[in-house]
Structure formats: structure tokens, C-alpha cells
Amino acid sequence: MREIIFATGNEGKMREIRDILKGLTLGGEPVAVHSMKEAGIDVPIKEDGKSFAENARIKARAVAAASQKAIVLADDSGLEIDALNKEPGIYSARYLGEDTSYHEKNNNLLTRLALVPDEKRTARFVCAIACVLPDGRCFTQEATIEGRIGYEEKGENGFGYDPIFMVPDYGRSTAELSEEEKNRISHRGKALRAVRERLEELSL
Numbered sequence: 001m002r003e004i005i006f007a008t009g010n011e012g013k014m015r016e017i018r019d020i021l022k023g024l025t026l027g028g029e030p031v032a033v034h035s036m037k038e039a040g041i042d043v044p045i046k047e048d049g050k051s052f053a054e055n056a057r058i059k060a061r062a063v064a065a066a067s068q069k070a071i072v073l074a075d076d077s078g079l080e081i082d083a084l085n086k087e088p089g090i091y092s093a094r095y096l097g098e099d100t101s102y103h104e105k106n107n108n109l110l111t112r113l114a115l116v117p118d119e120k121r122t123a124r125f126v127c128a129i130a131c132v133l134p135d136g137r138c139f140t141q142e143a144t145i146e147g148r149i150g151y152e153e154k155g156e157n158g159f160g161y162d163p164i165f166m167v168p169d170y171g172r173s174t175a176e177l178s179e180e181e182k183n184r185i186s187h188r189g190k191a192l193r194a195v196r197e198r199l200e201e202l203s204l
Contacts, residue, residue: 002031005039007063007074012159017073019183020192026071026199041066052076052090053140056130064132071134073195077127077188079161081109081149083116092161106153106164113149121149125165125174127187129195139198143190147174158182 004024006017014035024031036042045062049055059074078092088095088109095105113121128142145167153163155175162175167185174182183189 002026002029003039003070004031004033005036005041005063005067005070005072006033007036007045007059007072009035009037010159013075013188015179016183016186016188017192019179020189021196024196024199036063039067039070047076049076049090052078052126052128053130053142055090056128056140057138060130060132060138069134071199072132073129075127075129075188075191077125079123079125079165081113081121081123083113083120083122084109102160103153106161109149109161110151110153110164118148123147123149123165125161125187127191129188129191131195131199133202141191141194141198143187143194145174145185145187145190 004021006014008014018033021031021033041063043062043066045059047055047058049058055076056074059076060072063074064072076090078089080086080089096108124144124146126142126144128140130138130140132138147168148166150164150166150173154173155163157177157179158175163173165174166172167174170177174186
């Protein structure tokens with residue numbers, strides 16, 4: 001059985017990842033998808049890149065160096081709000097401090113946007129996924145989902161900034177979407193499907 005290690009300990013992400021990669025085979029072999037923790041990998045990672053793609057490559061290479069013959073995937077994703085000069089951007093996970101709850105992060109952003117009209121509350125989720133192959137080759141796929149920032153937190157199905165990110169075509173926040181709906185349109189879902197297609201094209 002082939003192994004993919006995804007460089008995250010976030011269980012919400014792992015549910016999405018496993019759902020999208022379900023049934024993947026490489027070279028006729030089924031693929032098991034594990035988190036860093038499940039793979040027994042604990043390495044320090046300094047995310048000092050200047051873009052989502054750069055940070056994803058840093059994480060993927062660090063975990064790949066600690067793994068043996070596994071395919072390693074890592075993502076860097078975040079929220080860009082146009083009215084706030086694309087904040088929190090690549091600092092989304094560290095916005096207001098890594099130990100600050102997303103409820104506090106979300107409320108801070110909503111407060112800062114309190115006087116911003118609906119048409120100027122445009123935002124997007126960005127996701128870059130880097131893949132490091134056992135032979136050292138690396139490629140990156142990036143995707144986005146466009147939307148607007150709402151006026152309050154809504155929904156309990158997502159995590160992170162999902163409760164304040166509204167999807168106009170659905171009239172709901174990404175935290176109000178079902179997992180199937182979210183995986184179909186999300187930035188991570190799009191990027192991960194592109195990675196899956198690329199892996200299936202390669203002779204591994």
C-alpha cells in the first residue's frame with residue numbers, strides 16, 4: 001500500500017482531505033492517507049515564506065525529510081479580505097496569535113468591517129498545496145473561492161473563518177454548507193482535486 005502524509009494535525013482538514021482523496025490508487029496500489037501525527041512525525045517547521053505556495057513547499061519539504069518513501073502533501077491556506085488590504089492573508093492561522101480562538105479572530109474582523117458596505121466586503125479563501133514525491137520532485141497547485149464577509153458568525157459545519165465567509169451562489173456561509181457542498185466548491189477541495197489528477201497522471 002502506498003502512503004500519503006499530509007502535513008497537518010488539523011482534524012477538520014483531515015476529514016476534507018480523506019474525503020477528496022478517497023479511492024485514489026497509484027501504480028495499481030491503494031493509498032493510505034495519514035496526518036503527521038498518525039505517521040509519528042514531529043518536526044519544527046518555520047513558515048517564513050512570502051506566499052501561500054512558498055509556505056506550503058516549506059512544510060512539505062520539512063515533513064518529507066523526516067519520512068521514508070512517502071508522498072508528502074502540505075497546504076497553506078488563508079483568508080484575504082479586500083477592504084483590509086488582503087488581511088489576514090498568509091498570517092491567517094497566526095492572526096491575533098496562534099492561541100487565539102477563531103471565534104475571537106472572527107469577531108475582530110467583523111468589528112473592523114462594521115462600517116464597510118456589502119459590495120466592498122469581497123474576500124476569498126486561498127489554498128496552495130505542495131506535493132513532494134519520494135524522488136524529491138515537487139509541484140504546487142493553487143486555488144481560490146470568492147465570496148464576501150458576512151455580518152455575524154453563522155453555521156457550525158466548518159472551522160476557522162468558515163462562519164463569516166459567505167458564498168453568494170448559496171446564500172450561506174461555508175460553515176452552513178454540507179461537507180459534500182463545501183468540498184465541491186472550496187479552495188482546498190479544488191486544489192486537492194488538482195493534486196490528485198496530477199498524481200494520477202504521473203508514473204509512481
